[in-house]
Amino acid sequence: MSTTSSAAINRDAPVAIHAQISEGIRxxxxxxxxxxxxxxxxxPELAQDLGVSRGTLRRALTTxxxxxxxxxxxxxxxxxxxxxxxxxxxxxxxxxxxxxxxxGIVTTTTVLECSLTDPPRPIAALLDVPxxxxxxxxxxxxxxxxxxxxxxxxxVRTDLAPGIEGVDFTTASLFGTLEGAYGLKIDAAxxxxxxxAAEADVAAQLNLETGSPVQYLQQVTYLADDRPVEYSDVxxxxxxxxxxxxxxxx
Amino acid sequence: MSTTSSAAINRDAPVAIHAQISEGIRxxxxxxxxxxxxxxxxxPELAQDLGVSRGTLRRALTTxxxxxxxxxxxxxxxxxxxxxxxxxxxxxxxxxxxxxxxxGIVTTTTVLECSLTDPPRPIAALLDVPxxxxxxxxxxxxxxxxxxxxxxxxxVRTDLAPGIEGVDFTTASLFGTLEGAYGLKIDAAxxxxxxxAAEADVAAQLNLETGSPVQYLQQVTYLADDRPVEYSDVxxxxxxxxxxxxxxxx
Numbered sequence: 001m002s003t004t005s006s007a008a009i010n011r012d013a014p015v016a017i018h019a020q021i022s023e024g025i026r027x028x029x030x031x032x033x034x035x036x037x038x039x040x041x042x043x044p045e046l047a048q049d050l051g052v053s054r055g056t057l058r059r060a061l062t063t064x065x066x067x068x069x070x071x072x073x074x075x076x077x078x079x080x081x082x083x084x085x086x087x088x089x090x091x092x093x094x095x096x097x098x099x100x101x102x103x104g105i106v107t108t109t110t111v112l113e114c115s116l117t118d119p120p121r122p123i124a125a126l127l128d129v130p131x132x133x134x135x136x137x138x139x140x141x142x143x144x145x146x147x148x149x150x151x152x153x154x155x156v157r158t159d160l161a162p163g164i165e166g167v168d169f170t171t172a173s174l175f176g177t178l179e180g181a182y183g184l185k186i187d188a189a190x191x192x193x194x195x196x197a198a199e200a201d202v203a204a205q206l207n208l209e210t211g212s213p214v215q216y217l218q219q220v221t222y223l224a225d226d227r228p229v230e231y232s233d234v235x236x237x238x239x240x241x242x243x244x245x246x247x248x249x250x
Numbered sequence: 251m252s253t254t255s256s257a258a259i260n261r262d263a264p265v266a267i268h269a270q271i272s273e274g275i276r277x278x279x280x281x282x283x284x285x286x287x288x289x290x291x292x293x294p295e296l297a298q299d300l301g302v303s304r305g306t307l308r309r310a311l312t313t314x315x316x317x318x319x320x321x322x323x324x325x326x327x328x329x330x331x332x333x334x335x336x337x338x339x340x341x342x343x344x345x346x347x348x349x350x351x352x353x354g355i356v357t358t359t360t361v362l363e364c365s366l367t368d369p370p371r372p373i374a375a376l377l378d379v380p381x382x383x384x385x386x387x388x389x390x391x392x393x394x395x396x397x398x399x400x401x402x403x404x405x406v407r408t409d410l411a412p413g414i415e416g417v418d419f420t421t422a423s424l425f426g427t428l429e430g431a432y433g434l435k436i437d438a439a440x441x442x443x444x445x446x447a448a449e450a451d452v453a454a455q456l457n458l459e460t461g462s463p464v465q466y467l468q469q470v471t472y473l474a475d476d477r478p479v480e481y482s483d484v485x486x487x488x489x490x491x492x493x494x495x496x497x498x499x500x
């Protein structure tokens with residue numbers, strides 16, 4: 001970018017040059033001029049543009065990496081960090097909790113309901129259980145230090161996981177329990193994404209106004225023998241969490 | 251489902267039995283009792299439940315398949331069809347037009363703008379072009395016979411595709427042009443999905459009320475040599491098109 005010019009550096013100022021560079025980059029990120037995922041020029045190019053040594057530049061970059069504004073990817077360069085959480089749940093059959101753990105994001109889980117229930121008919125049909133049957137209904141709210149990010153309703157076949165209503169899902173993960181404690185082989189899922197207007201109960205849990213747009217995810221999970229084991233409705237706070245896919249053409 | 255009982259069949263009625271069965275299934279689908287992606291019982295089981303021959307059942311199913319309400323997947327069974335279009339753009343680096351073509355969905359494209367422009371700064375940064383440079387801005391509306399489904403804003407580097415502003419994108423696809431006419435090797439993309447409230451111009455194009463929830467997709471596409479070639483903002487009418495991923499755990 002031609003805007004990264006040495007004109008921004010004031011060699012007579014009481015502020016150290018590396019700090020001036022950090023501050024210049026910080027304001028470009030804040031203004032949106034350098035958006036999330038923007039790749040900075042290579043260090044030699046950037047140092048030359050700024051008229052500073054590579055050592056000075058690296059000191060400025062290190063500060064910003066420590067602040068979490070930049071991240072370096074081996075062999076690819078230095079990028080502006082995204083300010084929203086970006087799980088890859090559209091692309092891999094990982095769960096939100098697994099994606100959070102992989103990205104080092106600390107989440108807390110509040111269990112709002114964990115009980116046996118007669119599921120709504122369309123859900124019974126997708127789970128291939130008879131009407132009037134009983135399945136686990138698990139309602140959880142996941143939050144980060146910025147607030148709630150996702151509200152999850154899961155319906156789980158109890159014939160495949162008897163006694164699962166006794167598990168403490170404040171700490172246990174659902175897939176972890178199904179695979180670990182019950183030895184089930186989760187194999188595949190269909191996930192559908194759409195934008196919805198938040199209904200009052202969803203909005204209240206996610207700290208949004210009723211009617212705000214929320215990312216809705218519907219999922220049916222299947223075992224290796226093709227039996228459906230779990231159905232879920234998930235509402236995601238798009239301002240705090242955006243679903244990302246890194247895709248290859250070939 | 252225990253609700254699929256032979257009680258629904260009236261052997262004294264003037265309506266043929268296969269037509270009664272089709273109508274019974276049709277109303278289960280319409281009521282949501284059998285939702286999209288619900289897998290019907292196997293033909294022998296279903297025929298037994300209904301107290302009819304497999305030939306009669308198959309005639310009823312064939313009618314519903316021809317109507318598009320059911321679809322058969324070799325080796326997996328018979329499923330209720332989704333009433334929304336379900337592209338796999340979160341999972342594969344295919345384009346909407348490729349997914350539509352694969353699913354046999356006829357779309358029309360209206361080109362609202364196709365001109366050279368100085369891109370907004372964040373887009374220039376993501377495309378790695380200097381400020382004040384000129385890129386192709388392509389604005390298209392894709393519609394099916396049900397109405398508009400997606401509004402696409404693409405920004406394309408013209409140094410990589412000189413003269414691209416002269417292409418007629420009413421019929422040509424963007425990736426097809428970049429790969430075919432310009433011989434570029436599109437390799438990878440980052441796609442981010444979120445729910446947004448439709449702004450007035452987006453809402454007007456998609457026949458929605460301003461503020462309605464829309465599925466927003468942001469994309470940066472890269473060539474095999476890692477240079478960004480294209481940036482896009484896409485707004486999707488969630489009532490008509492839902493993004494689907496079929497995922498494997500292992």
